[in-house]
Amino acid sequence: MGNIKWDEFFITGDPLILGAQVSIALTMLGVLFGLTYLKKWKWIWREWITTVDHKRIGIMYIIAAILMFFRGGIDGLLMKAQTSRPEMGLLSSQHYNEIFTTHGVIMILFMAMPFLIGLMNVVIPLQIGARDVAFPQLNALSFWLFFSGAMLFNISFVIGGSPDAGWTSYFPLAGKEFSPSIANNYYAIALQIAGIGTLMTGINFIVTILKMRTKGMTLMRMPMFTWTALVTSGIIVAAFPIFTVALALMKFDRLFGTHFFTVSSGGSDMLWANLFWLWGHPEVYIVALPAFGIFSEVIATFSRKQLFGYKSMVYATVGIALLSMVVWVHHFYTMGSGPGVNSFFSLTTMLIAVPTGIKIFNWLFTMRKGRIKLSSAMLWALAFIPTFTIGGVTGVMLAMGAADFQYHNTLFLVAHFHYVLIPGVVFAVFAGLYYWWPKMFGHMLNERLGKWHFWLFNIGFNVTFMPMFFLGLNGAVRRSYTYSAESGFAPLFLLSAIGSVILAAGFAVFCYNIYWSIRYADRNISSDPWDARTLEWATASPVQHYNFAKLPEVKSFDAFWQMKKNNEGLTLKDSEIEEIHMPSNSGQPFMMCVIFGVVGFFLVFEWFIPAAIASVGIIVGLIYRSFDYNDGYHIPVEEISKTESTWRNEKGEVHKHVG
Amino acid sequence: MLKYIKLFVALFAVIPVLLLTGCETNMVVFEPQGPVARSIMELINWSLMWMLLVVVVVFAMFGFIVWKYRERKENMNYEPPEEHGNTLFEIIWTAIPILIVIALIIPTVKTLYALEEVPEGYENEEPLTVHVTAADWKWIFSYPEQGIETVNYVNIPEDRPVNFKLTSAGTMQSFWVPALAGQKYAMAKMETQLILVAENPGSYVGKNSNFNGRGYTGMEFEVLAQTQQDFNQWIADVKNTAPVLTEEKYEEMLKPTHLGRLTFKNTHLAWVNHADEDAQTYTNPELYRYNGYQGKTFEEEDNYMNENSETESGDHHHEENHDDHGNHGGDDHGQH
Numbered sequence: 001m002g003n004i005k006w007d008e009f010f011i012t013g014d015p016l017i018l019g020a021q022v023s024i025a026l027t028m029l030g031v032l033f034g035l036t037y038l039k040k041w042k043w044i045w046r047e048w049i050t051t052v053d054h055k056r057i058g059i060m061y062i063i064a065a066i067l068m069f070f071r072g073g074i075d076g077l078l079m080k081a082q083t084s085r086p087e088m089g090l091l092s093s094q095h096y097n098e099i100f101t102t103h104g105v106i107m108i109l110f111m112a113m114p115f116l117i118g119l120m121n122v123v124i125p126l127q128i129g130a131r132d133v134a135f136p137q138l139n140a141l142s143f144w145l146f147f148s149g150a151m152l153f154n155i156s157f158v159i160g161g162s163p164d165a166g167w168t169s170y171f172p173l174a175g176k177e178f179s180p181s182i183a184n185n186y187y188a189i190a191l192q193i194a195g196i197g198t199l200m201t202g203i204n205f206i207v208t209i210l211k212m213r214t215k216g217m218t219l220m221r222m223p224m225f226t227w228t229a230l231v232t233s234g235i236i237v238a239a240f241p242i243f244t245v246a247l248a249l250m251k252f253d254r255l256f257g258t259h260f261f262t263v264s265s266g267g268s269d270m271l272w273a274n275l276f277w278l279w280g281h282p283e284v285y286i287v288a289l290p291a292f293g294i295f296s297e298v299i300a301t302f303s304r305k306q307l308f309g310y311k312s313m314v315y316a317t318v319g320i321a322l323l324s325m326v327v328w329v330h331h332f333y334t335m336g337s338g339p340g341v342n343s344f345f346s347l348t349t350m351l352i353a354v355p356t357g358i359k360i361f362n363w364l365f366t367m368r369k370g371r372i373k374l375s376s377a378m379l380w381a382l383a384f385i386p387t388f389t390i391g392g393v394t395g396v397m398l399a400m401g402a403a404d405f406q407y408h409n410t411l412f413l414v415a416h417f418h419y420v421l422i423p424g425v426v427f428a429v430f431a432g433l434y435y436w437w438p439k440m441f442g443h444m445l446n447e448r449l450g451k452w453h454f455w456l457f458n459i460g461f462n463v464t465f466m467p468m469f470f471l472g473l474n475g476a477v478r479r480s481y482t483y484s485a486e487s488g489f490a491p492l493f494l495l496s497a498i499g500s501v502i503l504a505a506g507f508a509v510f511c512y513n514i515y516w517s518i519r520y521a522d523r524n525i526s527s528d529p530w531d532a533r534t535l536e537w538a539t540a541s542p543v544q545h546y547n548f549a550k551l552p553e554v555k556s557f558d559a560f561w562q563m564k565k566n567n568e569g570l571t572l573k574d575s576e577i578e579e580i581h582m583p584s585n586s587g588q589p590f591m592m593c594v595i596f597g598v599v600g601f602f603l604v605f606e607w608f609i610p611a612a613i614a615s616v617g618i619i620v621g622l623i624y625r626s627f628d629y630n631d632g633y634h635i636p637v638e639e640i641s642k643t644e645s646t647w648r649n650e651k652g653e654v655h656k657h658v659g
Numbered sequence: 660m661l662k663y664i665k666l667f668v669a670l671f672a673v674i675p676v677l678l679l680t681g682c683e684t685n686m687v688v689f690e691p692q693g694p695v696a697r698s699i700m701e702l703i704n705w706s707l708m709w710m711l712l713v714v715v716v717v718f719a720m721f722g723f724i725v726w727k728y729r730e731r732k733e734n735m736n737y738e739p740p741e742e743h744g745n746t747l748f749e750i751i752w753t754a755i756p757i758l759i760v761i762a763l764i765i766p767t768v769k770t771l772y773a774l775e776e777v778p779e780g781y782e783n784e785e786p787l788t789v790h791v792t793a794a795d796w797k798w799i800f801s802y803p804e805q806g807i808e809t810v811n812y813v814n815i816p817e818d819r820p821v822n823f824k825l826t827s828a829g830t831m832q833s834f835w836v837p838a839l840a841g842q843k844y845a846m847a848k849m850e851t852q853l854i855l856v857a858e859n860p861g862s863y864v865g866k867n868s869n870f871n872g873r874g875y876t877g878m879e880f881e882v883l884a885q886t887q888q889d890f891n892q893w894i895a896d897v898k899n900t901a902p903v904l905t906e907e908k909y910e911e912m913l914k915p916t917h918l919g920r921l922t923f924k925n926t927h928l929a930w931v932n933h934a935d936e937d938a939q940t941y942t943n944p945e946l947y948r949y950n951g952y953q954g955k956t957f958e959e960e961d962n963y964m965n966e967n968s969e970t971e972s973g974d975h976h977h978e979e980n981h982d983d984h985g986n987h988g989g990d991d992h993g994q995h
Contacts, residue, residue: 008952093873094950161951166870172847173830173871177942178795181951257957263847264940264959269831270846303728309744312753334833335844336851339771346767350760354753361752362744364720370739373730382725389717393710400763402770403702405841406688409833409868474686475837479870606954 050585052136061118068110075103084497086485096481097164104167110150115429116290126536129214134207136583142197144593149194156186163187171261171272185604188250202236216554223534228293231321243279277328285324291428295381301532302378303370309362316355333401342401349399376450380431384423391419412472418465442542443521449513457506463499467492533561540647546580571656580635687837693856694778695840777820786820793832793845795915796874801926810921812881816890823853826934833869850934857884939963
């Protein structure tokens with residue numbers, strides 16, 4: 001450590017990055033000052049940082065995801081600005097490479113996934129009638145490790161240098177032979193730390209969903225979102241270890257000079273491509289399946305009809321999950337694996353269209369004969385169907401190995417996966433957020449602003465990405481920081497850039513909507529404002545920390561809808577209230593976040609001795625946890641009775657408290 | 660509410676129209692100049708037809724259902740029926756996509772196999788072999804039979820199959836000539852193969868489509884298809900006038916730079932073929948130090964610099980080259 005190169009430590013010389021550095025410093029000072037001024041330090045420690053409550057952890061995931069959405073979105077806008085005109089000089093090639101790399105990593109791993117995991121956290125225990133997840137403290141650790149990884153990754157562009165080898169980080173480019181700066185160490189180490197958190201989330205949700213369902217909630221009575229969360233958790237547990245191993249090998253190559261993926265001494269770059277996509281393709285379904293679950297809930301609720309073909313939806317979900325593990329080679333048909341291999345993977349990939357098609361038709365038939373209420377949440381679900389269909393059919397076209405020889409690595413591909421991931425994930429998290437917002441915070445998001453948000457975002461999205469299909473077919477490659485005027489690409493690139501501004505305006509309205517609703521929205525709403533169907537609506541909004549005073553009993557699918565219809569299980573008598581056992585808060589997950597962050601930082605800079613010393617902290621943390629016998633606490637009956645009577649006896653509430 | 664629906668329908672009605680018109684514009688993928696690219700285009704058109712059918716059916720059903728069952732003042736009392744599903748419907752919308760997949764997979768497999776062979780009708784022509792070596796950030800073409808080498812352009816005879824044998828001196832590239840064929844990766848210590856035929860004389864753009872670092876943009880080359888006569892003449896001219904490529908010059912050429920066109924009357928295959936598994940490794944990390952905090956790099960036994968700089972220690976080298984990295988950037992590609 002004696003020879004730290006301070007002149008290389010901070011990234012200097014670029015006004016954009018200097019601006020970011022200043023704004024980061026100011027924001028941090030602002031937060032510190034604000035917390036001190038408002039005397040909120042104790043509050044934030046007690047209520048948020050040490051919490052093990054799944055709903056609060058979920059909300060923290062969502063806040064982090066929105067911040068990352070902002071960061072990734074700025075990256076996207078910079079890319080669009082740079083390519084808006086031929087030979088544009090806004091960004092250098094190096095800067096552009098860094099930006100598309102961080103855009104991809106952040107949007108997939110630090111925006112889409114945490115956003116969905118956040119919604120899963122808030123909703124799943126409620127939907128299955130449980131009081132928390134199976135391992136609440138592990139859940140907090142999952143969040144804090146994700147946060148640690150995300151922050152470590154995000155400081156890269158101001159300290160040390162941003163990863164610049166693409167979100168796929170293909171070797172040999174990402175190795176020391178062609179990227180000797182430490183920038184790509186950030187990729188390996190930050191994703192490794194966040195990945196541990198994700199893997200633990202997967203395990204946690206499998207156990208939660210299998211073991212903690214309330215009485216009568218059989219597997220085939222579970223709401224669709226719970227099903228998709230279960231299947232997604234299964235994919236996480238199957239796929240993330242592959243990524244963990246790949247990242248570990250990447251670290252060995254970059255930090256210690258091994259030869260897994262190098263050009264020298266028998267390394268194989270194809271090995272990285274295979275390992276990466278063995279995780280990377282299932283990862284697409286890790287984010288898409290819960291999104292499908294959200295759409296299923298929203299479409300059923302706002303059509304006032306049970307989900308059509310529930311059983312086939314479940315089988316389709318499981319089918320997609322299984323197929324997702326056997327399609328990875330379609331990401332590199334052009335690597336020369338031969339027509340036999342390519343034929344096999346063309347077939348498996350195209351077959352994914354079958355269960356996905358089943359889902360689309362079931363959603364359409366859920367709406368048929370329904371009464372479709374065009375709320376903001378429902379608009380997102382509606383827009384999803386046609387736009388995702390475009391993403392889907394272009395996906396089938398790309399799946400055809402021979403045709404892919406012309407689409408591969410072009411903007412056609414980029415347009416395709418944005419048409420899958422934006423409707424398939426971003427529309428879903430917006431739908432979910434508008435839908436479950438009252439459950440989280442006890443007030444709604446403004447519907448009028450919601451519609452502005454929807455239309456701007458939707459139009460902007462189509463105008464941004466539709467032209468890219470045509471650019472790709474005309475020979476425009478991805479990841480190219482500029483193009484010549486003679487190429488003829490200019491008009492469509494400009495159109496696409498204009499679209500991205502509309503898209504950004506939509507996002508701005510969304511942020512304003514959150515602000516407006518927190519300040520002004522009506523707090524006097526029912527705990528079931530949408531007349532919904534599943535158990536999360538059978539308790540207060542915002543949900544009391546123990547979720548349910550009395551665990552509900554489930555007798556059919558769409559349990560809460562049937563409870564309302566048959567008017568049973570909606571009231572609570574004092575005699576039914578018992579003490580509730582809840583887990584205690586813990587500061588350990590946050591401590592682990594800090595320690596992992598420090599170890600990760602030292603490893604990124606290849607300072608091995610400080611890293612070794614700091615990693616002792618991880619071992620101490622594990623030992624400390626092993627001897628931690630805190631068994632939680634009990635909520636007394638009086639407190640529960642008081643909480644329940646307050647919300648249940650409000651005007652217009654379907655639930656009653658009869659003392 | 661009505662207003663919204665109308666906008667909605669209008670917005671999504673535009674999309675299939677755009678997709679349709681896609682087949683009629685002058686996009687390079689739809690203007691093939693040889694049998695290989697044409698076979699891919701035919702496959703694409705076949706799939707577009709089916710996909711359009713899917714889009715039309717789904718959009719029509721979507722528009723109809725949302726329109727018909729939307730909530731209105733008149734139907735506020737309407738309570739939707741309990742409906743669990745319908746087995747017959749499920750079978751229909753499972754079976755039809757399976758049939759479409761079958762309709763698509765058969766020509767896909769056929770084309771996949773055909774792309775690995777000399778295209779139909781050209782089996783009797785002896786293919787011209789051209790070795791392609793991708794390096795940061797230029798394309799090197801070696802004609803082993805003619806014994807010449809070119810950089811960033813390749814001349815080929817028309818109506819004769821050309822067998823490109825692809826490899827890379829370093830990073831991974833993708834060799835793509837959209838007007839004549841699809842693409843294949845070029846990877847170090849491996850060889851992939853791409854066969855194409857140009858039907859007409861003409862100049863076609865070829866490019867790298869796989870991101871490979873700072874100089875990736877602009878890593879393009881020209882494919883010039885000539886009559887056999889012109890091609891022979893060109894070979895003879897090169898033999899007479901082009902300079903000799905020496906090993907030193909070649910090593911200089913492999914450094915990360917953008918080069919213009921170069922021509923030589925011999926090939927580098929005489930001393931190295933990067934496709935060989937145990938070829939020497941031509942990596943030079945010191946030339947890539949241009950961003951952020953510099954990490955350590957490693958000595959490699961099979962590196963090409965070992966034999967001529969054995970006395971030089973790695974650390975020494977590191978210090979020396981540290982500051983001149985600016986010369987090798989890729990930002991200046993526009994000037995070439």
